[in-house]
Amino acid sequence: MTDNETTTSREDREQLRKEQEDRLLTAWSAPKSWRYWSAVNNSEVGQWYTLTALGFLVFAGVSALIMRAQLAVPENDLVSPDLYNQLFTLHGSVMMFLFAVPILEAVAILLLPELLAARDLPFPRLSAFGFWCFLIGGVFVCGSIFFTAAPSGGWFMYPPLTTDPVQSGIGADIWLLGLSFIEIASIAAAVELIVGVLKFRAPGMRINLIPLYAWYTLVVGGMILFAFPPLIAGDILLEMERAFDWPFFDADRGGSPLLWQHLFWIFGHPEVYIIFLPGVALMAMIVPTFAQRPVVGYSWIVLAAVGTGFLSFGLWVHHMYTTGLPSVSLGFFSAASTAVAIPTAVQLFAFIATVMLGRVVRSVPMLFAAGALAIFVLGGLSGVMVAMAPFDWQAHDTYFVVAHLHYVLIGGMLFPVIAGVYYYFPFVTAKALSEKVGRIGFWLMFVGFNVAFLPMHFTGLRGMPRRVYTYPEGLGWDWLNLISTIGAFTLAAGFALIVIDILRPKGNQPYCERNPWNAGTLEWLEEMPDKPWGVRSIPVVKHRYPLWKDPDFIGKVDRGEFYLPDAQELRRETMVTSVLDAEPIQCLRVPGPSFLPMITAGFTGAAFIAATFHLYWPTLAAGILALASLLFWLWTGTAEIPEKDEKDVGFGLSLPLYQSGPQSVGWWAMFITMLGDAAAFASLIFAYFFYWTIRSDFPNDVTSEGALIYYALGVAAVVGTWLLTLGARYWNLTGAVFASRLAMVGAIVLALLSVAALLAGPYVDGLDPRLHAYPAIVWILALWTVGHIGIGAIMLAYCFARSLAGRLTPRYDIDICNVTLYWHFAAITGVLAPMLVALFPLAA
């Protein structure tokens, strides 16, 4: 071979590489000018999400400072009692619902694809939809305080205070509807992230090789799925009581305010770990990098993540120790509350071991990680104290609890997030934050935090209750409060420094070098500045820290020596792999920019906001528009039939472009969503039996024979619908398209009949939901069931239309597969709920 030939072939390769990169750029570039806001790619949506969540943090932080200023001296009159109530309610609600949970979803949306060497998340438009919901709902909830209409019943909204329309005003409705709307966005993000971790890993990245961050994301996604639905169920009940006077929480009419506390804390305690685990996840990425060695005890940390995820669901009653539950029940929850300390400690010891065995590089992220550890351990220890019921009876509702929860949340979440901001800032912007400002910011925050919150333990033990807008002098609280206020402003000063550093223009500052921290994980493959394609070619992963293991790994990825180095059809493509062993199973085309998620979120938001003001016609109109835009989005953007069956992704591997059933990501998303839906249904069933255990007048009516017949007809029709849906899928698959369409129509008719029959049941019994909690819960279960059947009927009609339009065929059958999966769950609901409400009163 002559030199000439070598040069030519090198030029050819360079030429090919350039062409490939141009095509990838065309496919993945974010839209320009005003269309920029139609972007759906994880980098854009992740950044908007993160910035919005940080904005809400500042909002909630300022409200905390106003409260601290009010409490600095006794008998202060800086704010009125009512405004103070609104401030602490918004502070808690915003921090929890608009900062802590969303920021971690935001960071996960931003990081996860790059960590797994995927080009995007499975459902980019769903992420965008979630973001717009979050923005609309968040602005609505926060904005209310400028009209002094903010919620004022505390972030946990306990009835009967919040069911009294005179005392709580419109604020409680804003809280219930605004935040329910955001909870839906959170569940959407959870579905997205779970499917991402399970199905979007680079080939070869077996379950034992995935970055710990992804393990935590998986666990947290699962927790959101089971923790948020009980709260949504509770929100429905509370809003029904407020809007229509259905007495779920009214003790005079067969209800119980305690039911709300159960539903709220079944959500609320896992919530703490939903917030804490992603914080630890960031530490699990940061600590190995700066220790310059693999994390110690990978499987122990997985144990801790999964174990905490489970145990955190057995703790909720420790928020209710003082409500008079049987002491044996308190014992169970006390036991579980102490048991959860075990996995929590395991992960912290693993980090300490990693640091001890590595050569630690000093840096701002490590400083924040160390600070987080110190603060969190203190919060954990006071946590074991309040896990003991007798101690809690003394400390309950005092500043001791305020101190404890801030130690847990700031140590477990805020400090790790700031560590993450410093660590990942170059990842997002290709520029570094100032080391010096970071150190000053850290010490101000660390010292300020402890000065603010350590004294609160003592203020609490000296008897100062939470949520008081002022206090008389001479109770021994004066100087402790003053110190707390000084600390709070010091903490805020440190945080403000960091915010300024984040926001300052960095035009002249040079870009970071590639992989600036010398990390080992895949997200640092990215170029500085970043290219929109996520990863230049999708690598085969063989190690937990591929960048450390193979020095030329970045080079190979850049030269396009792995899978999918090209976008011949100018489409956004990434790889779907199997759950355990990450074997390639599909080349998936993900959708590109669209305004549809924003429009759908806008109409959905309008429906919720109109409902807040009891404007039911506009609610209905906005709801119909939301449904229409959703259907249009699905019709035009999903289950697209590809121009060819398979695509060559490189290395002679051909992958299908279309998969349905359990192989497809859509099927998994439906399955996971329906698990969350089942959790909400289970919460309503829990409510039913809860009434039965604590009320002797429940049920206060017996199902009549006439109603029994209707319930039986309803159940039969539901089962018929389910069978016909199964038939529709089967006949479609076998090519009997006409029979399949006939079955769909039959299923729709039966579904509508079952709706009529299931509503006729409680109707002929003459149950009035305003009289007593029993008819109210029966009606709620009936409405829940027929709502699901109705949605299922719309889905079947959609499949029917798709079949007629040639978009659902025997070969391309995602739609009917997913709808069948929906109907498995809907049928369980449609059989269980009527049987319960019809038969239980007869048995009881």
Added chain:
Amino acid sequence: MVRLYYRDSLWSLVAGPTIWAVHFLFCYITAAIFCAKSADPVADFYVLKIAIGAATLIALIGIAVAGIQAVDDWRRALNAEWAVDENSLPIRRRFVGRAAFLLAGLSAVATIYVGMTVLFVSSCR
């Protein structure tokens, strides 16, 4: 030995914690119903003790089975000849086995904690 589930599945990982969760729910629901509906909760408390003791025993047996299976997976994978590469099937199985075993251990401890309650607390009030 009898297998409760296929080795290659994430169910083995969550088997222990799931048993803990079922046991926990059982304890909570049984106690709640007992304390609300029993005619004489003081005299009959031993019934609750027996029920929870039995449930704890059954749960621990279940967790033990899950743990033994996990150890079995772990050891078998350890012995596989080609378990050299980090990215190989035996190493992945070893990981799932070990993590499942650790989780079974944690679940056993947590189950004992919860079950122990009735040794110390004998009252619905």
